[in-house]
Amino acid sequence: MVAVCDVDEKHRNRAKKLIDDRYGNKDCKTYLNLRELIARQDIDALSLALPDHWHSIPAITGARAGKDMYAEKPLARTIHEGRAMANAVHRYGVVWQTGSQQRSSGNFHRACELVRNGRIGKVYKVEVGLPTGRGGNTLPAAPVPEGLDWDWWLGPALWRPYQAFGRNGPHWDWRWIMDFSGGQLTDWAGHHIDIAHWGLGLERTGPVEIGGKGVYPKDGIYNTPTAYKFTCKYANGVVMIVANNKQIPQGTKWYGENGWIYVRRGKLQADPPDVLNETIGPNEIKLYESRDHQGNFLECVKSRKETVAPIEIGHRSISVGLLGEIAMLTEQKLRWDPDKERFIGNDTANRMLLRPMRGPWHI
Amino acid sequence: MYRSMRFARIALVVTCSFSLLLSCAWADIPANEVEKIEQAAPAKPTVEPAKHRKLLVFDLCKGFKHGSIPYIDKALQVMGEKTGAYEAVVSNDMLMFKSENLNQFDAVCFNNTTRLKFDEPLRDSLMRFVKGGKGIVGIHAATDNFYDWPEAAKMMGGQFCGHPWGGGGTWAIKIDEPDHPLTAAFKGKGFKIKDEIYRTKEPFYSRAQQLVLMSLDMSDEATRKRAEQPSDKDTGISWVKTYGKGRVFYCSLGHNNEIAWNPAILRHYLDGIQFALGDYKVDTKPRPMVSSGKGSEMEQLLAKVKTYDWGQSRLALTELSDKIKEAYGSPGKLREFEKGLMGVLESDAPYAGKQWACRKLSIIGTEQCVPTVAKMLTDEKLSDMARYALERIPGDAVDVALIANLNKARGKARIGIVNTLGERRCPVAAPMIAKLVDNEDELLACAAAAALGKIGGSEATKALAKAKDKASGKLRPVVLDAYLKCADQLVADGKKKQAYAIYKELYDPDMPAIIRTAALRGMVSVTGAGTKEK
Numbered sequence: 010m011v012a013v014c015d016v017d018e019k020h021r022n023r024a025k026k027l028i029d030d031r032y033g034n035k036d037c038k039t040y041l042n043l044r045e046l047i048a049r050q051d052i053d054a055l056s057l058a059l060p061d062h063w064h065s066i067p068a069i070t071g072a073r074a075g076k077d078m079y080a081e082k083p084l085a086r087t088i089h090e091g092r093a094m095a096n097a098v099h100r101y102g103v104v105w106q107t108g109s110q111q112r113s114s115g116n117f118h119r120a121c122e123l124v125r126n127g128r129i130g131k132v133y134k135v136e137v138g139l140p141t142g143r144g145g146n147t148l149p150a151a152p153v154p155e156g157l158d159w160d161w162w163l164g165p166a167l168w169r170p171y172q173a174f175g176r177n178g179p180h181w182d183w184r185w186i187m188d189f190s191g192g193q194l195t196d197w198a199g200h201h202i203d204i205a206h207w208g209l210g211l212e213r214t215g216p217v218e219i220g221g222k223g224v225y226p227k228d229g230i231y232n233t234p235t236a237y238k239f240t241c242k243y244a245n246g247v248v249m250i251v252a253n254n255k256q257i258p259q260g261t262k263w264y265g266e267n268g269w270i271y272v273r274r275g276k277l278q279a280d281p282p283d284v285l286n287e288t289i290g291p292n293e294i295k296l297y298e299s300r301d302h303q304g305n306f307l308e309c310v311k312s313r314k315e316t317v318a319p320i321e322i323g324h325r326s327i328s329v330g331l332l333g334e335i336a337m338l339t340e341q342k343l344r345w346d347p348d349k350e351r352f353i354g355n356d357t358a359n360r361m362l363l364r365p366m367r368g369p370w371h372i
Numbered sequence: 373m374y375r376s377m378r379f380a381r382i383a384l385v386v387t388c389s390f391s392l393l394l395s396c397a398w399a400d401i402p403a404n405e406v407e408k409i410e411q412a413a414p415a416k417p418t419v420e421p422a423k424h425r426k427l428l429v430f431d432l433c434k435g436f437k438h439g440s441i442p443y444i445d446k447a448l449q450v451m452g453e454k455t456g457a458y459e460a461v462v463s464n465d466m467l468m469f470k471s472e473n474l475n476q477f478d479a480v481c482f483n484n485t486t487r488l489k490f491d492e493p494l495r496d497s498l499m500r501f502v503k504g505g506k507g508i509v510g511i512h513a514a515t516d517n518f519y520d521w522p523e524a525a526k527m528m529g530g531q532f533c534g535h536p537w538g539g540g541g542t543w544a545i546k547i548d549e550p551d552h553p554l555t556a557a558f559k560g561k562g563f564k565i566k567d568e569i570y571r572t573k574e575p576f577y578s579r580a581q582q583l584v585l586m587s588l589d590m591s592d593e594a595t596r597k598r599a600e601q602p603s604d605k606d607t608g609i610s611w612v613k614t615y616g617k618g619r620v621f622y623c624s625l626g627h628n629n630e631i632a633w634n635p636a637i638l639r640h641y642l643d644g645i646q647f648a649l650g651d652y653k654v655d656t657k658p659r660p661m662v663s664s665g666k667g668s669e670m671e672q673l674l675a676k677v678k679t680y681d682w683g684q685s686r687l688a689l690t691e692l693s694d695k696i697k698e699a700y701g702s703p704g705k706l707r708e709f710e711k712g713l714m715g716v717l718e719s720d721a722p723y724a725g726k727q728w729a730c731r732k733l734s735i736i737g738t739e740q741c742v743p744t745v746a747k748m749l750t751d752e753k754l755s756d757m758a759r760y761a762l763e764r765i766p767g768d769a770v771d772v773a774l775i776a777n778l779n780k781a782r783g784k785a786r787i788g789i790v791n792t793l794g795e796r797r798c799p800v801a802a803p804m805i806a807k808l809v810d811n812e813d814e815l816l817a818c819a820a821a822a823a824l825g826k827i828g829g830s831e832a833t834k835a836l837a838k839a840k841d842k843a844s845g846k847l848r849p850v851v852l853d854a855y856l857k858c859a860d861q862l863v864a865d866g867k868k869k870q871a872y873a874i875y876k877e878l879y880d881p882d883m884p885a886i887i888r889t890a891a892l893r894g895m896v897s898v899t900g901a902g903t904k905e906k
Contacts, residue, residue, distance in 0.1 A: 044846055048845075048846055073849040073850065073852075073853045073886075074849055074886065075884070075885065075886030075889075097853075100853075100856060100860075100890050100893065101886050101889060101890050102889050102890070102893060103886075147683065147684065147685055147686075148683060149682070149683035150682045150683050167727060167731075167756060167757065167760060168727075168756060169682065169724075169727075170682050172682070172683070225690075227686075227687055227690045228685050228686055228687050228690065229686075338697075339697070339700055340697055340700070341700060341701070356766065357700050357701075357735060357736070360734065360735055360764040360765075361735070363763075363764070363795065365734070365759055365760045365763035365764065365792065365795070366788075366791065367756045367784075367788070368755075368756055368784030368785070368787060368788050369784050369787045369788070369815045369819065370791070371791040371794065371795075371819055371822050371823075372822075
């Protein structure tokens with residue numbers, strides 16, 4: 010670790026101290042401007058952990074500079090940005106790991122492998138439960154906390170004054186403001202929808218039809234949906250229902266003609282239960298095995314092989330969440346072309362595929 | 373109270389197959405006016421009738437007799453014959469409402485009937501007719517009936533209580549449902565008309581019980597001036613509703629004879645009649661008033677947007693947002709919202725209110741709002757929100773406005789315009805953007821290079837080929853990336869040879885390793901893996 014970049018001085022210095030203490034020196038460089046950091050020729054890889062609205066710019070700038078990247082999910086704030094990111098990573102052949110770490114966890118891998126090998130028969134439905142959101146108070150404009158560069162924090166998002174939302178600055182609760190994130194839905198889509206796709210073998214495509222309804226806070230600073238439920242149909246007839254965990258239990262549950270498999274963190278269940286005792290034969294589908302998500306990335310940086318959560322898959326996972334977001338915002342049943350990545354015959358929905366960026370920012 | 377009749381009424385009595393008396397012709401409509409009616413009537417039905425339809429045109433008056441009755445009778449007959457939508461039978465005999473007579477019809481049209489009274493058996497017969505799934509059409513004085521029979525007044529959707537807007541005046545009408553098929557005759561646009569307008573009173577007239585298609589436009593001064601009561605601000609002109617299983621269409625226009633040869637009104641009548649007959653399936657779900665009229669709900673909400681600032685409750689914004697969402701897919705209604713949002717931008721609303729309006733325009737804006745929004749492009753403070761709207765709005769008008777402001781804008785506003793032209797992949801802008809790739813402002817130069825990469829095409833490719841040898845520092849990877857993108861675009865367009873040439877150029881040993889990797893990948897994609905050129 011040779012350098013850190015953060016728009017909050019406190020966080021920047023804390024990260025530097027962590028690294029310097031580890032190495033017993035003072036060599037870690039600090040940056041406010043990520044362009045300066047990425048321009049450094051001696052840096053091979055980046056670890057990106059930023060709010061969603063700040064995902065695409067560093068990823069694309071990094072790919073152009075040939076950096077390998079471990080980047081937090083969800084892949085991007087919009088489908089348009091996600092596609093541009095995936096194209097850039099492919100163009101330059103850099104190694105990319107999406108931070109959907111459930112892929113490197115035994116339970117999830119096991120569940121997906123069982124489903125993929127037909128242990129519950131042909132799957133016709135999958136239910137995905139994600140956390141429920143919350144509203145917030147109306148907040149006055151406030152002075153920017155010392156050491157925080159608010160203009161950099163906003164980056165490509167539309168300008169707004171600093172408001173004291175969240176705990177200890179804006180670093181966590183930006184998730185509930187639509188300019189920066191899609192709420193619990195998009196925070197978690199990169200996990201349980203990602204797993205649903207993995208089990209179905211639909212991780213490099215998307216649904217063809219989406220419709221649903223969300224409940225949005227009518228007032229207050231937060232505006233992402235608190236409750237939500239939408240249904241996606243895939244070209245092969247499989248239906249995916251995504252909802253907050255008050256409507257569907259949190260996790261992923263596949264329904265096949267012979268039973269079901271349910272998985273979430275710390276839990277794996279099936280009906281009939283002996284499905285879980287099944288072994289996968291030598292000639293059956295073996296899913297990519299990783300038991301350490303960061304470790305898998307570092308191995309791939311050396312081997313130049315594909316990671317367990319490559320960018321196209323990360324893009325397709327969050328796309329489902331983002332499609333659901335648009336279906337709920339338009340309250341219309343939408344038809345989607347997963348190849349062209351455009352809605353069919355709906356100009357309103359197509360406009361929502363991108364969020365125009367502020368001033369100097371572009372991808 | 374009423375105007376005197378212009379024409380004496382001469383009824384020719386004929387005997388029909390039911391041995392009932394039918395009045396079916398008016399001898400004194402001048403031939404030239406009959407001709408006007410025949411010409412103005414639609415040539416074709418709006419929808420093909422599912423079967424032979426019969427319409428009873430009833431014109432008995434127990435109160436005031438309108439001079440227009442024979443004209444409208446004639447128009448209804450002519451339309452039926454000319455379009456084949458229905459066969460009209462004109463009558464003023466109450467016995468027609470006896471079940472055995474009534475049931476042969478698909479709908480009854482009350483043409484300016486006044487003060488009709490139905491006795492018990494006929495009431496029962498008419499109600500069973502409607503509730504069982506047949507149709508009712510009301511023209512003008514059709515609401516001037518049933519004073520002792522509230523159920524029928526409720527069915528009609530109104531009861532006459534004065535006409536402050538006399539037949540000698542010209543009144544403005546707005547279209548409440550511009551996307552509704554029954555207002556297609558007016559192409560979604562409000563209009564002015566010389567006719568007498570009926571006021572109908574609550575509880576029979578109610579936006580909760582019927583879908584009001586058009587109503588008086590109180591933003592017109594002459595029309596507003598005649599209003600006498602608070603309730604006059606919502607004076608319905610046409611509406612549809614379902615009643616039991618049946619369908620009701622009412623149009624208040626039809627006092628003056630000229631209405632009978634007004635092509636748009638006749639089309640509107642026909643559309644409504646075909647709905648009542650059961651052939652034209654249209655939405656009848658009641659909706660509250662949304663309009664551009666003064667003091668309307670939308671105006672009130674927009675007034676709140678005009679004072680909205682950070683840290684305030686956004687309840688009104690949410691409410692307006694929900695109303696806009698309800699109108700998605702209804703272009704006519706969205707145009708009204710768009711005009712309202714443009715009004716916010718033209719007002720001295722706080723930054724936050726204007727930004728909110730731009731967010732909404734980004735979703736519903738059309739070329740209509742472009743001039744208003746484009747005025748903000750060169751203002752460094754307002755430019756971002758203007759582009760937020762414009763970038764998402766399809767159409768050439770946006771590109772033209774962006775190009776016109778590209779060299780007028782400064783600093784981040786100018787960079788933003790370059791970015792937006794890039795995102796819109798606007799080829800006409802390429803030569804102007806090409807000139808900015810070597811700008812001394814590195815951020816502007818980077819933006820220009822990135823935009824050219826997105827736009828692609830020969831102008832952009834040429835400019836980037838030139839820039840690639842000169843670019844240094846942070847600009848270089850952006851230029852090379854954009855150049856690669858131009859090659860990728862050529863591959864997508866099937867111009868593999870040209871693409872290969874670019875990749876080969878970038879595979880040069882002097883290029884950064886990452887560019888060589890990408891160029892090699894490109895060459896492989898063009899030639900196929902395992903070939904010599906790899």
